[in-house]
Amino acid sequence: MKYYNLNHKDEKVSFEQASVKGQGKDKGLFFPESVPQFEKSFIENLPEFSNEEIAFRCMKDFAGDEIPEAVLRKICAETIDFDIPLKNISENISVLELFHGPTLAFKDVGARFMSRCLSYFLQNENRKVTVLVATSGDTGGAVANGFYEVPGIEVVILYPKNRVSPVQEKQLTALGKNISALEVNGSFDDCQALVKQAFSDQEVNAQILLTSANSINVARWLPQQIYYLLALKQWKKHHTGAPVICVPSGNFGNICAGILAYHRGLPADHFVAACNINDVVPEYLKTQKMEPRKTVATLSNAMDVGNPSNFVRIMELFHQEFDDLSCMLSGDTVTDAETLNTISEVEEKYGYTLDPHGAVAYRALEDYLAGHPGKKGFILETAHPVKFPEAVEKATGKIISIPGSLANLMEKEKKTVEINPNFEALKDFLLKTI
Numbered sequence: 001m002k003y004y005n006l007n008h009k010d011e012k013v014s015f016e017q018a019s020v021k022g023q024g025k026d027k028g029l030f031f032p033e034s035v036p037q038f039e040k041s042f043i044e045n046l047p048e049f050s051n052e053e054i055a056f057r058c059m060k061d062f063a064g065d066e067i068p069e070a071v072l073r074k075i076c077a078e079t080i081d082f083d084i085p086l087k088n089i090s091e092n093i094s095v096l097e098l099f100h101g102p103t104l105a106f107k108d109v110g111a112r113f114m115s116r117c118l119s120y121f122l123q124n125e126n127r128k129v130t131v132l133v134a135t136s137g138d139t140g141g142a143v144a145n146g147f148y149e150v151p152g153i154e155v156v157i158l159y160p161k162n163r164v165s166p167v168q169e170k171q172l173t174a175l176g177k178n179i180s181a182l183e184v185n186g187s188f189d190d191c192q193a194l195v196k197q198a199f200s201d202q203e204v205n206a207q208i209l210l211t212s213a214n215s216i217n218v219a220r221w222l223p224q225q226i227y228y229l230l231a232l233k234q235w236k237k238h239h240t241g242a243p244v245i246c247v248p249s250g251n252f253g254n255i256c257a258g259i260l261a262y263h264r265g266l267p268a269d270h271f272v273a274a275c276n277i278n279d280v281v282p283e284y285l286k287t288q289k290m291e292p293r294k295t296v297a298t299l300s301n302a303m304d305v306g307n308p309s310n311f312v313r314i315m316e317l318f319h320q321e322f323d324d325l326s327c328m329l330s331g332d333t334v335t336d337a338e339t340l341n342t343i344s345e346v347e348e349k350y351g352y353t354l355d356p357h358g359a360v361a362y363r364a365l366e367d368y369l370a371g372h373p374g375k376k377g378f379i380l381e382t383a384h385p386v387k388f389p390e391a392v393e394k395a396t397g398k399i400i401s402i403p404g405s406l407a408n409l410m411e412k413e414k415k416t417v418e419i420n421p422n423f424e425a426l427k428d429f430l431l432k433t434i
């Protein structure tokens with residue numbers, strides 16, 4: 001499969017180049033040259049296939065001519081090496097739990113796939129690759145974990161001092177080995193600006209092969225299709241019709257992967273993009289005007305995105321036709337007050353604990369189904385509630401217990417290098433340490 005740059009359609013690259021470069025000229029996102037169709041019999045008989053087989057069939061057209069089958073099968077199996085259950089909550093709403101991976105958030109899936117692909121591509125080179133990433137919380141943990149001890153790869157994570165939760169901080173700083181955490185005396189925006197500057201600095205790039213592991217990288221974006229198939233496999237055991245699928249959205253990579261799977265033949269009745277008040281896309285779906293804004297902090301902080309990068313890919317999937325897009329995709333805005341209410345209501349009525357991101361989705365799907373009687377659907381629950389204990393405890397009055405895997409982590413020592421938010425400090429670290 002070749003990938004073209006959405007900003008320069010004549011720039012075409014291989015899967016390897018797209019994964020290693022991250023993005024194309026003028027920050028353009030890479031997009032697959034064709035949308036390979038699932039075989040009908042595969043979709044019809046999903047419940048009969050193993051999760052590993054489903055993951056492999058999902059990914060083979062995107063990477064299969066560059067990664068041998070046996071290697072790709074192993075990468076796929078490791079990517080989804082944890083439970084992804086679909087649980088029935090209310091009469092018409094189910095929840096796909098994507099938080100059983102090592103860092104308790106769905107980003108584990110993309111990070112694991114990407115790290116293993118990079119490692120395969122680098123095995124015969126004597127240069128190592130340095131993954132440089134800024135995080136406001138969840139991305140850093142998933143990247144650290146996904147790339148931990150992967151041969152040929154160094155990871156440098158920048159995070160804003162005192163602005164990530166204690167669990168998130170430990171996930172970034174306690175691993176050591178090939179993972180370095182830089183604690184920046186500044187904001188997330190400062191971290192992101194430093195990373196951007198590093199990518200354009202000639203001296204750094206002459207000495208270090210840098211790549212980014214953010215959600216626009218195709219090797220992180222595409223494997224997210226897998227869990228929509230795994231959801232359908234479970235859905236088909238209890239339902240006949242196609243589901244409405246509601247995704248808590250920030251940068252829109254996750255929902256875009258679902259919509260790609262739909263274009264390949266995955267049955268879906270409709271998609272709902274659930275946003276907090278950073279609702280640039282729901283506004284666009286109402287007004288047809290795309291107006292990026294500054295982000296506002298909310299309880300569902302992984303969705304605090306004011307200019308969602310992946311939306312251009314969704315537009316491309318619908319060939320820039322607004323009418324086709326709006327038939328298949330709705331948006332909804334959920335406030336923090338509604339988020340807390342939803343956590344508390346779902347706990348009370350069904351004894352199920354949502355995290356703030358899942359609650360945004362639950363509320364949006366409830367609203368959509370109220371206007372479309374007879375339909376049913378599921379939400380993607382993207383993080384474990386223990387990652388956001390304050391909000392969940394405020395809404396439910398219950399203290400949530402830390403799963404065993406995290407309890408170990410919390411006892412580990414934090415190792416960081418503290419830097420001021422100026423580029424010389426980052427450059428100095430990169431050139432001396434990496």
Ligand SMILES: *Cc1c(COP(=O)(O)O)cnc(C)c1O
Binds near residue numbers: 107138248250302
């Ligand atoms: C990253 C993240 C999201 C948003 O996903 P996008 O692909 O950026 O839309 C939602 N929930 C959680 C918990 C996340 O970490």
